[in-house]
Amino acid sequence: MRLAVxxxxxxxxxxxxxxxxxxxxxxxxKFIESQKEKxxxxxxxxxxxxxxxxxxxFAEEKCDSWAKQFLIDHSQNQQIDKFFYLKQEEEMVIHxxxxxxxxxxxxxxxxxxxxxxxxSYHLFQKSGWTGKFFNVLFQRALYVGKxxxxxxxxxxxxxSSGSVAVSLAEKIFGDLRESSVLILGAGKMAGISARYLxxxxxxxxFVANRTLETxxxxxxxxxxxxxxxxxxxxxxxxxxILITSLSLAEPLLSKKxxxxxxxxxxxxSFFIIDIGVPRNVDPxxxxxxxxxxxxxxxxxxxxxxxxxxRSREIENASIIVKEKAKEFFQWHVSVKEGAEKSLKHNSxxxxxxxxxxx
Amino acid sequence: METIEHYLFxxxxxxxxxxxxxxxxxxxxxxxxxxxxxxxxxxxxxxxxVFDLALRAYIGLAxxxxxxxxxxxxxxxxxxxxxxxxxxxxxxxxxxxxxHILGTFVTTLLWIVISFSMTYPLFSQWKExxxxxxxxxSVMEARAIPxxxxxxxxVWMAIHVPMMFIAYSxxxxxxxxxxxxxxxxxxxxxxxxxGVAQSLPALEPLDTMIYRLIGWGFPILTLGIILGxxxxxxxxxxxxxxxxxxxxxxxxxxxxxxxxxxxFVAHWRGRKTVILSMIGxxxxxxxxxxxxxxxxxxxxxxxxxx
Numbered sequence: 001m002r003l004a005v006x007x008x009x010x011x012x013x014x015x016x017x018x019x020x021x022x023x024x025x026x027x028x029x030k031f032i033e034s035q036k037e038k039x040x041x042x043x044x045x046x047x048x049x050x051x052x053x054x055x056x057x058f059a060e061e062k063c064d065s066w067a068k069q070f071l072i073d074h075s076q077n078q079q080i081d082k083f084f085y086l087k088q089e090e091e092m093v094i095h096x097x098x099x100x101x102x103x104x105x106x107x108x109x110x111x112x113x114x115x116x117x118x119x120s121y122h123l124f125q126k127s128g129w130t131g132k133f134f135n136v137l138f139q140r141a142l143y144v145g146k147x148x149x150x151x152x153x154x155x156x157x158x159x160s161s162g163s164v165a166v167s168l169a170e171k172i173f174g175d176l177r178e179s180s181v182l183i184l185g186a187g188k189m190a191g192i193s194a195r196y197l198x199x200x201x202x203x204x205x206f207v208a209n210r211t212l213e214t215x216x217x218x219x220x221x222x223x224x225x226x227x228x229x230x231x232x233x234x235x236x237x238x239x240x241i242l243i244t245s246l247s248l249a250e251p252l253l254s255k256k257x258x259x260x261x262x263x264x265x266x267x268x269s270f271f272i273i274d275i276g277v278p279r280n281v282d283p284x285x286x287x288x289x290x291x292x293x294x295x296x297x298x299x300x301x302x303x304x305x306x307x308x309x310r311s312r313e314i315e316n317a318s319i320i321v322k323e324k325a326k327e328f329f330q331w332h333v334s335v336k337e338g339a340e341k342s343l344k345h346n347s348x349x350x351x352x353x354x355x356x357x358x
Numbered sequence: 359m360e361t362i363e364h365y366l367f368x369x370x371x372x373x374x375x376x377x378x379x380x381x382x383x384x385x386x387x388x389x390x391x392x393x394x395x396x397x398x399x400x401x402x403x404x405x406x407x408v409f410d411l412a413l414r415a416y417i418g419l420a421x422x423x424x425x426x427x428x429x430x431x432x433x434x435x436x437x438x439x440x441x442x443x444x445x446x447x448x449x450x451x452x453x454x455x456x457x458h459i460l461g462t463f464v465t466t467l468l469w470i471v472i473s474f475s476m477t478y479p480l481f482s483q484w485k486e487x488x489x490x491x492x493x494x495x496s497v498m499e500a501r502a503i504p505x506x507x508x509x510x511x512x513v514w515m516a517i518h519v520p521m522m523f524i525a526y527s528x529x530x531x532x533x534x535x536x537x538x539x540x541x542x543x544x545x546x547x548x549x550x551x552x553g554v555a556q557s558l559p560a561l562e563p564l565d566t567m568i569y570r571l572i573g574w575g576f577p578i579l580t581l582g583i584i585l586g587x588x589x590x591x592x593x594x595x596x597x598x599x600x601x602x603x604x605x606x607x608x609x610x611x612x613x614x615x616x617x618x619x620x621x622f623v624a625h626w627r628g629r630k631t632v633i634l635s636m637i638g639x640x641x642x643x644x645x646x647x648x649x650x651x652x653x654x655x656x657x658x659x660x661x662x663x664x
Contacts, residue, residue: 168546171542171558171561172546172561173562174559174560263625266625266627267625267626269627289627289629289630290628298549301549302549
C-alpha cells in the first residue's frame with residue numbers, strides 16, 4: 001500500500017497545458033462521481049488550480065499509471081506524459097506540505113493555495129473519497145500550511161507596488177479614512193494604485209486629467225470626483241496623498257512649489273507617489289520636512305526586497321515541512337503495522353523555526 | 359511594618375521588571391498576547407505601588423510621628439513616585455491608544471528611573487563598598503524612611519511635588535513617543551522599511567499624541583511652578599530667588615512654551631517639533647536631577663541642602 005502523487009505544475013508545464021487540465025471544482029466532483037467504478041484507489045484527492053493539477057492517491061497497488069492515464073484522457077493529449085512528476089510515500093507528504101505552505105507556489109508563500117487545498121479536500125471528503133489516512137494527511141497539511149506562515153516570514157511583506165503604496169500611506173497617516181487622495185493623470189498605472197487606495201475607503205478621492213473624459217471614466221469606476229487638470233492642481237494643497245502619472249517634459253511640481261503647498265497645508269504630512277515618466281515631481285522634494293516622495297522605482301525596490309526576504313525564509317519553512325512530514329509518515333507506517341502512534345497538533349517543538357516576524 | 363513595606367516594594371519592582379522584559383520581547387516577536395501580559399504586569403505594579411506609598415505614609419505619620427510626612431521626601435521616594443506616575447500616565451495613554459510598542463520604550467525608561475531610585479547612593483560610594491552585602495545595605499539605607507528637614511515639612515510638599523511629577527511624566531511619555539516617531543520617520547525618509555518599522559504606529563497619530571500629552575502637561579507644569587513659588591514664600595520668605603532649581607524650572611517651562619508656540623502659531627509639525635519636545639524632556643531631567651548638585655536650597659535630595 002502506498003501514498004503517491006502524480007501531477008504537473010508551473011514548474012514543469014507551460015500555461016496552455018495547465019489550462020487544459022484545470023478542472024472546475026464542481027465539474028471535478030461530477031466527473032469523479034461518474035467514474036467511481038473505474039478508479040482503482042482506496043483514497044483520492046485531486047487538487048486543481050491554474051498553476052497545478054495533482055492527483056493524490058492511496059492505493060493497494062501501484063496506481064500512478066492510472067493517474068497519468070486519467071490526466072492524459074482529460075487533456076486529450078498523448079504528449080503531456082513528459083511534464084508529469086511522480087512522488088511517493090514520504091516524498092509525497094513533503095510535496096503536499098510544501099504545496100499547502102505556499103513553498104511550491106509561483107508567488108512564494110501566497111495564501112490562496114491553502115484555501116484551494118481546503119476546498120478540494122472538503123469536496124473529496126464529502127463524496128467519501130478520503131479515509132483514515134487522507135483525513136489525517138490533509139488536515140495535517142492545512143495545519144502545517146498555517147504553522148509555516150505564522151512561524152516564518154514566508155508570506156510576509158507586500159508583493160505589489162499598489163499595496164506597498166497603501167501600506168506606506170498608512171505608516172504616515174494611520175487610518176486612511178481621514179485622508180484625501182488626488183490622482184493627477186488617469187493612466188493605467190495610476191489606476192492600479194488608486195484602486196488599492198479606494199479599497200481603503202479614503203475620505204475624498206479626486207481624479208484629474210488633461211482630457212476630462214478619461215478622468216471621468218476612472219473616477220466613475222472608483223466612485224471618485226473627476227476634475228480637469230487645472231482644477232486638480234488647485235486642489236493639490238488639500239490632498240494628503242498625491243499620485244502623479246502625467247507624461248510631461250518638465251516636472252509638474254518643483255521643490256519651491258511643494259514648499260508653498262506645505263505652508264498652506266500647515267505642514268501636515270504629504271505623501272507623493274510619482275509614477276510619471278519622466279518624473280513629474282522634483283526628487284529633491286523628498287528632503288522637505290513632512291514630505292514623503294516615492295517614485296515607481298522606490299515602490300518596486302521595496303517589492304523586490306520583500307520577495308528576497310520571503311525567499312530567505314524558504315530554508316526555515318522547509319525544516320518545519322520536513323519535520324512534520326516525517327512525523328506524519330512515521331504515524332502512517334505505525335498504523336499500517338498495527339501499532340498506532342499518537343499524532344498531535346503540537347507546535348511547541350517546531351524545529352529550527354525562526355519566530356522573528358518580518 | 360517596615361519589613362512588609364520592603365517586601366511590597368520588592369514586589370512592585372519585580373512587576374515593573376517583568377513588564378519591561380515582556381514589552382522588550384514583544385518588540386521583537388510582535389505577539390499580541392505578550393503586549394497584553396506586559397500591560398497586566400504594569401497594572402499590577404502600579405496597583406501595589408500605590409499601596410506601598412500608602413503604607414510608607416502610614417509608617418511615617420503614625421509610627422515615626424513625622425508631621426506633614428508624605429512618601430516623597432527623599433531622593434528614593436521622589437524617584438519612586440515619579441516612576442509610579444509615569445506608569446499611571448502610560449496606563450492612561452495605553453487605554454486610549456492601545457499601542458503595545460509604546461510600552462517597550464516607556465517601561466524601559468520607568469525601569470531606569472525606579473532602579474536609579476534605589477541605587478543612586480552607590481554611584482558616589484562605589485569605592486568604599488566591599489562585597490554584595492555592603493551594596494545591599496546601601497540600597498536598603500536609601501529605601502529607609504527619612505528624617506525630615508524643616509523646609510520639607512509643609513502642606514505644599516504634598517501638592518507641589520506630585521503636580522510637577524504629573525507634568526514630568528506626561529513629558530516622559532511624550533519623549534518615548536518621540537523616539538518611536540523619529541525611528542519611523544527615518545525609515546520612511548530612507549525608503550528602507552526594515553522589520554522594526556513594520557510594527558510601528560503611523561507618524562501623524564504619534565505627532566498628535568505628543569502634542570496632546572504636552573498640551574496636558576504644560577498647564578500642570580505652570581500651576582506646579584506657581585505653587586512652588588508659593589511654597590518658597592512660606593519656606594524662605596520670597597516667591598522667586600533665581601536659585602538654580604527655580605531657574606531651570608523656568609527653562610523647562612520656556613522649552614515647552616516654545617514647543618506649543620511653534621506647533622500652534624508657527625504651524626511647525628513633524629520632526630522639528632518632536633525633537634524640540636525631546637529636548638524639553640532632557641531639560642526636565644536636568645532640572646530634576648542635575649540641578650540638585652548645583653542648587654543650595656533645592657539640594658535636599660543630594661543632601662547638600664541640609
